[in-house]
Amino acid sequence: MNSTFSDTICAIATPNGVGAIAIIRVSGKEAYQKVSACFSKDLADKTSHTVHFGIFKSPVGVFIDEVLVTVFQEGKSFTGEESVEIACHASPYIQQQIILALIEVGCRLANPGEFSMRAFANGKVDLSQAEAIADLIAAQTKNAHSIALKQLRGNFSSELKDLREKLIHFASLVELELDFAEEDVEFADRSELKTLVNEVLAYIQRLAASFELGNAIKNGVPVAIVGAPNTGKSTLLNQLLGEDRAIVSNIAGTTRDVIEETLNIDGILYRLIDTAGIRENAEEIEAMGIERSREKIIQANIVLCMADSSVPNSIEEVLQWAKEIQETHQDKKVVIVANKQDISVNSIEFSEKALFISAKEGVGIEELKEKLVEIVIGDFSLSDETIVSNIRHYDALIKTAYSLQKAKDNLATGITADFVAMDIRQAMYDLGTITGDISTDDLLGNIFSKFCIGK
Amino acid sequence: MNSTFSDTICAIATPNGVGAIAIIRVSGKEAYQKVSACFSKDLADKTSHTVHFGIFKSPVGVFIDEVLVTVFQEGKSFTGEESVEIACHASPYIQQQIILALIEVGCRLANPGEFSMRAFANGKVDLSQAEAIADLIAAQTKNAHSIALKQLRGNFSSELKDLREKLIHFASLVELELDFAEEDVEFADRSELKTLVNEVLAYIQRLAASFELGNAIKNGVPVAIVGAPNTGKSTLLNQLLGEDRAIVSNIAGTTRDVIEETLNIDGILYRLIDTAGIRENAEEIEAMGIERSREKIIQANIVLCMADSSVPNSIEEVLQWAKEIQETHQDKKVVIVANKQDISVNSIEFSEKALFISAKEGVGIEELKEKLVEIVIGDFSLSDETIVSNIRHYDALIKTAYSLQKAKDNLATGITADFVAMDIRQAMYDLGTITGDISTDDLLGNIFSKFCIGK
Numbered sequence: 001m002n003s004t005f006s007d008t009i010c011a012i013a014t015p016n017g018v019g020a021i022a023i024i025r026v027s028g029k030e031a032y033q034k035v036s037a038c039f040s041k042d043l044a045d046k047t048s049h050t051v052h053f054g055i056f057k058s059p060v061g062v063f064i065d066e067v068l069v070t071v072f073q074e075g076k077s078f079t080g081e082e083s084v085e086i087a088c089h090a091s092p093y094i095q096q097q098i099i100l101a102l103i104e105v106g107c108r109l110a111n112p113g114e115f116s117m118r119a120f121a122n123g124k125v126d127l128s129q130a131e132a133i134a135d136l137i138a139a140q141t142k143n144a145h146s147i148a149l150k151q152l153r154g155n156f157s158s159e160l161k162d163l164r165e166k167l168i169h170f171a172s173l174v175e176l177e178l179d180f181a182e183e184d185v186e187f188a189d190r191s192e193l194k195t196l197v198n199e200v201l202a203y204i205q206r207l208a209a210s211f212e213l214g215n216a217i218k219n220g221v222p223v224a225i226v227g228a229p230n231t232g233k234s235t236l237l238n239q240l241l242g243e244d245r246a247i248v249s250n251i252a253g254t255t256r257d258v259i260e261e262t263l264n265i266d267g268i269l270y271r272l273i274d275t276a277g278i279r280e281n282a283e284e285i286e287a288m289g290i291e292r293s294r295e296k297i298i299q300a301n302i303v304l305c306m307a308d309s310s311v312p313n314s315i316e317e318v319l320q321w322a323k324e325i326q327e328t329h330q331d332k333k334v335v336i337v338a339n340k341q342d343i344s345v346n347s348i349e350f351s352e353k354a355l356f357i358s359a360k361e362g363v364g365i366e367e368l369k370e371k372l373v374e375i376v377i378g379d380f381s382l383s384d385e386t387i388v389s390n391i392r393h394y395d396a397l398i399k400t401a402y403s404l405q406k407a408k409d410n411l412a413t414g415i416t417a418d419f420v421a422m423d424i425r426q427a428m429y430d431l432g433t434i435t436g437d438i439s440t441d442d443l444l445g446n447i448f449s450k451f452c453i454g455k
Numbered sequence: 456m457n458s459t460f461s462d463t464i465c466a467i468a469t470p471n472g473v474g475a476i477a478i479i480r481v482s483g484k485e486a487y488q489k490v491s492a493c494f495s496k497d498l499a500d501k502t503s504h505t506v507h508f509g510i511f512k513s514p515v516g517v518f519i520d521e522v523l524v525t526v527f528q529e530g531k532s533f534t535g536e537e538s539v540e541i542a543c544h545a546s547p548y549i550q551q552q553i554i555l556a557l558i559e560v561g562c563r564l565a566n567p568g569e570f571s572m573r574a575f576a577n578g579k580v581d582l583s584q585a586e587a588i589a590d591l592i593a594a595q596t597k598n599a600h601s602i603a604l605k606q607l608r609g610n611f612s613s614e615l616k617d618l619r620e621k622l623i624h625f626a627s628l629v630e631l632e633l634d635f636a637e638e639d640v641e642f643a644d645r646s647e648l649k650t651l652v653n654e655v656l657a658y659i660q661r662l663a664a665s666f667e668l669g670n671a672i673k674n675g676v677p678v679a680i681v682g683a684p685n686t687g688k689s690t691l692l693n694q695l696l697g698e699d700r701a702i703v704s705n706i707a708g709t710t711r712d713v714i715e716e717t718l719n720i721d722g723i724l725y726r727l728i729d730t731a732g733i734r735e736n737a738e739e740i741e742a743m744g745i746e747r748s749r750e751k752i753i754q755a756n757i758v759l760c761m762a763d764s765s766v767p768n769s770i771e772e773v774l775q776w777a778k779e780i781q782e783t784h785q786d787k788k789v790v791i792v793a794n795k796q797d798i799s800v801n802s803i804e805f806s807e808k809a810l811f812i813s814a815k816e817g818v819g820i821e822e823l824k825e826k827l828v829e830i831v832i833g834d835f836s837l838s839d840e841t842i843v844s845n846i847r848h849y850d851a852l853i854k855t856a857y858s859l860q861k862a863k864d865n866l867a868t869g870i871t872a873d874f875v876a877m878d879i880r881q882a883m884y885d886l887g888t889i890t891g892d893i894s895t896d897d898l899l900g901n902i903f904s905k906f907c908i909g910k
Contacts (some may be wrong), residue, residue: 016472019909021909
């Protein structure tokens with residue numbers, strides 16, 4: 001394999017800050033040679049995937065650190081290029097000095113995402129796999145992690161490849177018909193074509209539909225809790241957050257302000273909107289009731305409307321609110337929660353329309369969580385199905401579906417093959433942009449520039 | 456070599472946060488076996504210092520990440536134990552899952568500094584080398600880095616070893632005399648003993664004296680700029696900080712508030728005290744003049760007393776201030792700076808006592824910087840001499856010097872050999888604590904608990 005890039009790039013690959021070890025990545029045609037110029041051993045004859053202890057020094061011989069250097073032969077590295085990883089002590093000063101030394105011997109500081117971009121350009125990963133790396137690193141929950149990992153492992157890519165092959169088969173049938181158009185021959189069995197386009201279209205539509213779930217998993221689901229004063233919103237919030245926080249705050253570097261207002265249920269992150277208001281200034285803010293909540297509702301995907309079932313007419317009132325919210329915001333999911341079921345005055349009457357809980361006693365909380373999960377997951381299967389979580393992929397799928405729909409319609413009207421062929425070519429083009437079989441410099445620049453340096 | 460620890464420890468070794476790569480370290484008798492239980496390849500037969508790509512999974516088979524695993528055979532690793540380094544994608548979630556999986560297969564989360572502690576216990580580094588790692592990571596300047604690196608490379612340790620050997624030679628001579636004490640024989644040539652003790656004592660005292668410089672290099676040198684209103688303190692501050700900041704703020708993760716008020720001259724960090732006062736509330740604060748500066752002076756090692764040489768009597772006044780400061784704080788270095796030399800009314804008269812500058816024109820700034828460096832470095836040679844920067848080492852050197860001084864005094868008075876032998880034994884004991892030839896669990900616990908986890 002021949003790499004297409006002539007220069008050798010370098011960057012710090014580990015997070016910023018102080019720790020025991022940091023990694024500096026070097027990739028390019030002269031990676032061994034350039035690092036050897038700063039290292040106490042010559043890397044030229046080293047076997048790929050071996051580690052070498054030595055002294056890293058500046059080109060003029062100033063000792064910088066004791067390091068472990070790992071070599072990756074061209075074709076066997078992440079980027080596909082000759083690569084070196086330098087593991088040094090994780091001091092900002094040392095990392096800076098090593099980078100400066102590498103630049104002095106002719107390396108260039110890598111652009112954001114440039115290692116991944118080279119891996120793509122050298123055919124080591126496709127575009128959707130490269131994008132999965134960023135998602136994988138950002139993943140905070142089991143499901144977000146699982147979706148990104150599957151994508152990185154190429155599950156999504158191989159499904160797309162299957163679809164693409166079906167479309168190629170379809171196109172070849174249509175094109176064959178086209179070649180003999182003047183003879184007015186229909187080689188392709190149009191009923192087979194129809195079945196095929198229906199099948200692929202349904203699959204693409206299902207993938208596109210999974211984006212709502214994928215996006216919710218990737219970015220979290222904004223939830224608003226609204227209700228009259230003293231309904232128990234703050235108690236419910238504490239119940240929901242209570243158990244979760246202790247688990248999340250363990251071990252890794254999740255920041256405290258993220259934990260504070262998010263809730264991880266079954267690997268889905270719910271972002272509770274404006275809970276500071278509920279918590280800290282309860283009376284003042286709650287006093288304004290539903291009016292005050294308008295802002296929160298606009299930001300939310302799920303609205304929990306809370307009633308105090310110990311108060312006569314409270315549930316009726318909340319049902320009315322919920323109806324208004326649903327009419328104004330048809331994209332929102334509204335859940336009606338009747339609190340204080342232990343002292344309820346009307347639990348039987350409304351048992352179909354509201355979820356009865358006691359936030360104080362912890363009754364019904366599990367059911368509420370199940371409800372929240374059910375709303376997000378719908379009929380998708382997280383373990384078996386591919387869930388699309390990247391908006392670029394979603395856009396491409398929507399475009400693909402549009403062209404396929406046109407092809408389907410045109411087939412139905414018995415239009416000539418050249419129109420259908422055009423639709424199919426467009427669908428294949430759009431589908432190809434996901435994996436990068438079709439790509440432009442603009443598209444690539446746009447994708448990789450969002451990566452961090454060192455990736 | 457047989458490791459003394461029975462369990463296998465693990466920890467994240469790279470800084471917290473998000474990046475491309477993170478490293479998880481595993482060390483102990485069963486490192487290969489335990490990691491193999493979570494990895495797609497068996498590490499048992501892998502050659503030391505080789506890297507293996509594969510899937511890291513939980514013990515029940517849940518995919519966690521694609522990783523690179525490096526193996527280090529017992530005796531050839533940092534800790535001296537069988538070790539594995541797992542390079543994963545730097546997501547907090549993934550790192551957490553990998554650590555949890557390792558704990559499930561029987562690893563234990565490492566205590567702070569436990570990897571270094573094991574390296575010490577297994578004879579891979581001595582105590583002063585282990586301590587140097589922490590200093591190396593914290594080093595922000597060329598000199599701090601250079602001192603720590605020399606210490607890590609064992610320069611200090613080998614000097615101490617030489618000194619210890621001289622003391623052992625000395626002790627053996629004295630003990631020989633002791634064996635024959637009843638026969639009243641003086642085997643040891645007392646003049647040779649005197650020369651030897653003088654030589655070692657002088658060396659130890661020089662090392663101890665270097666601590667002031669070492670500490671200044673390690674922790675920075677606090678500097679106060681004081682003077683009457685409108686003397687030009689703020690202008691001088693800008694001149695001093697001006698050029699430096701652009702260089703420091705590059706590349707690595709130095710925090711902005713550190714940069715703001717520090718000045719790196721020739722690899723020494725000067726911390727400018729209360730410059731916010733000078734910068735932001737200039738008039739109000741400056742109006743209180745020298746009185747107001749008392750607090751700053753107490754915190755400083757170097758006090759820059761500024762005069763406005765365009766104002767008659769200003770220099771006399773500042774010389775008087777400086778005299779008072781020096782009398783009250785004999786440990787401070789006072790530098791008298793006469794600003795506005797371009798419009799000075801008395802530059803010749805005081806040219807011996809004050810450094811004439813023009814902060815506005817940038818005249819004399821280099822000379823001032825040289826002066827600041829000269830004050831800190833004194834007659835030490837940063838390139839050739841060992842500079843002690845660790846307060847524990849300083850304490851041990853002071854104790855050693857105390858015992859040697861006693862030995863010297865006792866030799867001079869012709870006291871019997873057993874007293875001298877006691878002094879020498881004490882000196883050897885104290886010197887031995889630096890490298891850990893002499894150590895207690897308390898001492899070790901105290902040293903390593905200050906390290907970060909993963910080190």
